[in-house]
Amino acid sequence: MRKFNFKIILQLMGILLLFNGGFMLVSGLVSWYFNDGALNGILLAGGLTVFIGIVLRFATKGFEKKIKKREGYLVVTLGWVTMSLSGALPYILSGAIPSFTDAFFETMSGYTTTGASILNDIEIIPKSILFWRSTTHWIGGMGIIVLAIAILPLLGIGGMQMFAAEAPGPSGDKLHPRITDTAKRLWFLYFGLTLAEAVLLKLAGMGYFDAINHAMSTLSTGGFSTKNASIAFWNDQPLIQYIIIFFMFIAGTNFVLSYFAFKGDFKKYTKDEEFKYYFIIIVSLTIIATIIIYFYASVSIHPTDIQVIAHPKVFGELESSFRHGLFQVLAVVTTTGFVSADYTIWTPFLTVMFLIMMFLGASAGSTAGGVKIVRHIIMIKNGFLEFKRSLHPNAIVPVRYNTKTVTRGIVFNIMAFFILYLIVFAVGSLVFSLMGIDLITSVGAAASSLGNVGPAFGDLSPVNNYSSLPPFGKWWSTMLMLCGRLELFTVLIIFTPYFWKSN
Amino acid sequence: MRKFNFKIILQLMGILLLFNGGFMLVSGLVSWYFNDGALNGILLAGGLTVFIGIVLRFATKGFEKKIKKREGYLVVTLGWVTMSLSGALPYILSGAIPSFTDAFFETMSGYTTTGASILNDIEIIPKSILFWRSTTHWIGGMGIIVLAIAILPLLGIGGMQMFAAEAPGPSGDKLHPRITDTAKRLWFLYFGLTLAEAVLLKLAGMGYFDAINHAMSTLSTGGFSTKNASIAFWNDQPLIQYIIIFFMFIAGTNFVLSYFAFKGDFKKYTKDEEFKYYFIIIVSLTIIATIIIYFYASVSIHPTDIQVIAHPKVFGELESSFRHGLFQVLAVVTTTGFVSADYTIWTPFLTVMFLIMMFLGASAGSTAGGVKIVRHIIMIKNGFLEFKRSLHPNAIVPVRYNTKTVTRGIVFNIMAFFILYLIVFAVGSLVFSLMGIDLITSVGAAASSLGNVGPAFGDLSPVNNYSSLPPFGKWWSTMLMLCGRLELFTVLIIFTPYFWKSN
Numbered sequence A, B: 001m002r003k004f005n006f007k008i009i010l011q012l013m014g015i016l017l018l019f020n021g022g023f024m025l026v027s028g029l030v031s032w033y034f035n036d037g038a039l040n041g042i043l044l045a046g047g048l049t050v051f052i053g054i055v056l057r058f059a060t061k062g063f064e065k066k067i068k069k070r071e072g073y074l075v076v077t078l079g080w081v082t083m084s085l086s087g088a089l090p091y092i093l094s095g096a097i098p099s100f101t102d103a104f105f106e107t108m109s110g111y112t113t114t115g116a117s118i119l120n121d122i123e124i125i126p127k128s129i130l131f132w133r134s135t136t137h138w139i140g141g142m143g144i145i146v147l148a149i150a151i152l153p154l155l156g157i158g159g160m161q162m163f164a165a166e167a168p169g170p171s172g173d174k175l176h177p178r179i180t181d182t183a184k185r186l187w188f189l190y191f192g193l194t195l196a197e198a199v200l201l202k203l204a205g206m207g208y209f210d211a212i213n214h215a216m217s218t219l220s221t222g223g224f225s226t227k228n229a230s231i232a233f234w235n236d237q238p239l240i241q242y243i244i245i246f247f248m249f250i251a252g253t254n255f256v257l258s259y260f261a262f263k264g265d266f267k268k269y270t271k272d273e274e275f276k277y278y279f280i281i282i283v284s285l286t287i288i289a290t291i292i293i294y295f296y297a298s299v300s301i302h303p304t305d306i307q308v309i310a311h312p313k314v315f316g317e318l319e320s321s322f323r324h325g326l327f328q329v330l331a332v333v334t335t336t337g338f339v340s341a342d343y344t345i346w347t348p349f350l351t352v353m354f355l356i357m358m359f360l361g362a363s364a365g366s367t368a369g370g371v372k373i374v375r376h377i378i379m380i381k382n383g384f385l386e387f388k389r390s391l392h393p394n395a396i397v398p399v400r401y402n403t404k405t406v407t408r409g410i411v412f413n414i415m416a417f418f419i420l421y422l423i424v425f426a427v428g429s430l431v432f433s434l435m436g437i438d439l440i441t442s443v444g445a446a447a448s449s450l451g452n453v454g455p456a457f458g459d460l461s462p463v464n465n466y467s468s469l470p471p472f473g474k475w476w477s478t479m480l481m482l483c484g485r486l487e488l489f490t491v492l493i494i495f496t497p498y499f500w501k502s503n
């Protein structure tokens, strides 16, 4: 068996823990400011995390500064697990979520930006803990941007591996140190956008605490809210919802494009094929949803009293239908999972449409989960060309994307990814149903967990939460979240014999 | 635009009509024998069909005896439509099914060997019409064997194109006349197996009319029954059900393998990878189903009074659980769709399992519909190898099947087929839901129609039928049946621009 450089792996875990502990201390400051009684628990969690981080770094001193592909997969997967294990400490030690299963679920749901929650009453949780909850989203979103744009392409994984050649540094076996350059710029943009949304939400009338939390939840396409009714809480303040709509759209866009736009180059947006289809998909689905909601569904009547506080029809039926249609389409396509209304009561057609939408995913290089639009574009183009190939078996008919030829290897990889995604989805549904969960709920839980969406169908519809799942169901859901978030291959490759075999 | 040889297409349609008319006259004999009052209608239908066939043949005399790939696709698709249009005549003209939509549905369901029915009371239908109904299955099954083994590989379509090189004659652009040789042998085997099942069923205690009809329904993996309760009618006669189980298994096996076995060469069975997995899948799923039925589901209590006539627990709970588990697993995997019990009330887990099973399909070269096991084998093998390719990007890692290397083009084609299958399934579900049909029923109707299974879920569960669908839903279902039966490409290619463009 080939030797792994475990020292560098542990060293990197140590760095992650220090980083995570630092963020916990920020939540500590929030607790101190609000005097919400969670301070001791958070400080203990932060201290413990920092301590273990320091121990790990010391214990692995003198590690070989060379990381290979295989270690790369382990670092990414173990990184997310390490973050989730330590990130659960503030919940447990503050007493906000005493159960380890529940706390781990909430944390993994945070870092994977899924936003599924086991909390029955969010509004009684100390503010600093809610802030920590949003922070896990924000860190997870940050992590995924860097991962998608800078690291996964080098590992030959993810929708963006076709841009591997354009990634900084030679796309060899080793990870290039220059990725930190790219990372810094993207973080800066991510931070700026979060700040901008928070300021706009505050100006639109949201309280500043809610504004900051929802901004962190939006840019990461996470979906945790500080309100039990999620964004339906502001159904009588359309401006707030339109601001969130705008930033969900941005969060579902490739951050590389937004970076160029930020530098004044808006042409990159218009020239990008994935952006074009992302835009077309959102517009088309919104038109369909609006028409059906307006004519066939009631947007004002909700099954639970949670929504009674809201007055969705501020500007009338049509505006309300449009807003909720657009909001929920973006919430599901960008996999943010915010809730302005319950899409499962919007006619059987929209229910099926929203289920299918869970398999779309927004842009590669965004914080969105799911399959991603670029993969669908390439698969559908290839599907059409397969007809041409049937008629002209000797002709070479390559797929073109963004005016370039996509190599057969990449098309192969994308199709294999999609099929693997569906197999994991099918097995995921089966395992849920094994716990006695009905068909719609099982299928929805698997699709939503794997796609990092959050709300699902049946017992896990947008007006419910995941607290009703049996403990094993919660663990299974976190497994699917992790697999989906890390583009399947990163996690599953570790379970193949090839990974552990020597060269 | 390139010129099509429409004359040969019409000539072949003429031949099909003569052939179909001939079979109608056999049903006429049945009507005369039973004196069931349908004789005039059937003779009129048969006469009309033969007449149009003769007219078509005369009108296209002197056709060029050369058929190219493109005409091949049209012949196959139009052939199935022509058969279904003419095959609906006996239903309409005898008055058994007066509505054209319903009659066309029943006929397309027959020729595609789907076995979904709009008949609320099968047992009041004249015997000759029931015989005609079974005949459509039997002709459809016969057609599909020849298509799958001899014609589609030459068109570069279907799970068996990898054997194209082994097909009789050079696999060039033209269809080789020697395919009729293969066809004759396979028909002989098909006929012999049908006869054998009919004799065995009769010996086991079934009436000879029912025995003949069910034998035709089994070998074609069709599923039409002469009883309202389907095979649950014989729940107190396990021997009859075990005979049907055996022949469903055979019907889901590659007929080329059975042909060699018939000639004494049983090694072909054991050496074939698809057969091995087919066997393993049936055994594994049966064990799972048996255990869950035995411990968690009640096999004796049925929701409708239809099953009260049956006494399923003749040999006790365990035998009954095993028998119904095995029967329904085979009925769904082989896409026969016979019903011995309602699998949708067998716990949520088995409901999800049976839904997923609709996407399996049995062997290529059998009469079963669906995706087929060979495609799953190759996709799963390729999925595993994709991990290896990630780790060794420069290595060439081909998929091996039956000890041979599968070319990348074939793996490509199979993955594209599967993705297309899922897209058609998703669109299929959406269209059903657009008619106000609930999620489970919509999803089930699409999966079952496309996979040529028959029974589905929700309002189309095994104890229901398709009569409740709105008219457009019935047409949409026949469209899916046809697409699924003809391996998608054959039908859909006609709707692509490539097909109609000149070379």
Ligand SMILES: [K+]
Binding pocket: A113, A114, A115, A221, A222, A223, A335, A336, A337, A452, A453, A454
């Ligand atoms: K989410």
Ligand SMILES: [K+]
Binding pocket: B113, B114, B115, B116, B221, B222, B223, B335, B336, B337, B452, B453, B454
């Ligand atoms: K069938």
